[in-house]
Amino acid sequence: GCGGALTVIGQAESYRVEWVPGHFVVEDVVRDKCACPKCPGQGILTVPGPYALDRALCGNGLLARVLVDKFADHIPLNRQARRMKREGLEIGSNTLAAWVKKSTLTLLSHVAKAVKADLWQGPFLQSDDTGFPVQDGGNGRLRKGRLWAFTDQEQVQYAFTATKQGKCPAALLEGFA
Numbered sequence: 001g002c003g004g005a006l007t008v009i010g011q012a013e014s015y016r017v018e019w020v021p022g023h024f025v026v027e028d029v030v031r032d033k034c035a036c037p038k039c040p041g042q043g044i045l046t047v048p049g050p051y052a053l054d055r056a057l058c059g060n061g062l063l064a065r066v067l068v069d070k071f072a073d074h075i076p077l078n079r080q081a082r083r084m085k086r087e088g089l090e091i092g093s094n095t096l097a098a099w100v101k102k103s104t105l106t107l108l109s110h111v112a113k114a115v116k117a118d119l120w121q122g123p124f125l126q127s128d129d130t131g132f133p134v135q136d137g138g139n140g141r142l143r144k145g146r147l148w149a150f151t152d153q154e155q156v157q158y159a160f161t162a163t164k165q166g167k168c169p170a171a172l173l174e175g176f177a
Contacts, residue, residue: 011030011032014028017059120176126153130146
């Protein structure tokens with residue numbers, strides 16, 4: 001708050017499980033806890049860790065393995081959990097699902113935006129939509145939603161609309177020449 005130097009008052013210790021091709025490694029993580037001697041009301045600050053998901057058990061390599069296995073190789077999380085157990089790390093598929101969920105909100109959204117930007121700069125797009133049932137939490141009835149796929153035959157971007165009315169794909173294609 002005052003712009004003065006922080007003083008290290010201790011260390012926070014934790015560990016992360018990391019994937020090194022062929023095996024798992026447990027890394028000890030030591031981060032300094034700091035405080036400003038002139039601003040005691042500011043509390044204690046802990047140096048952020050060098051990991052994509054703060055407060056998760058996984059290191060960046062293990063997280064990358066889970067995401068690539070799920071999205072590139074289409075390996076379901078329950079099968080990944082069984083494989084990891086055979087390799088010596090027992091972890092539940094619900095934990096893997098939490099990592100994937102947090103990653104899609106924080107990390108993979110940047111990848112999706114970059115794919116869309118790349119597609120929209122290309123010379124052509126192919127597109128198709130398919131209808132599927134959507135439950136929107138109301139009275140339990142299903143309605144039909146539309147899932148759109150836009151591709152240049154090398155990458156694909158998906159989008160959802162509630163209907164197939166012309167204004168919906170027009171809005172999705174805004175910015176494409």
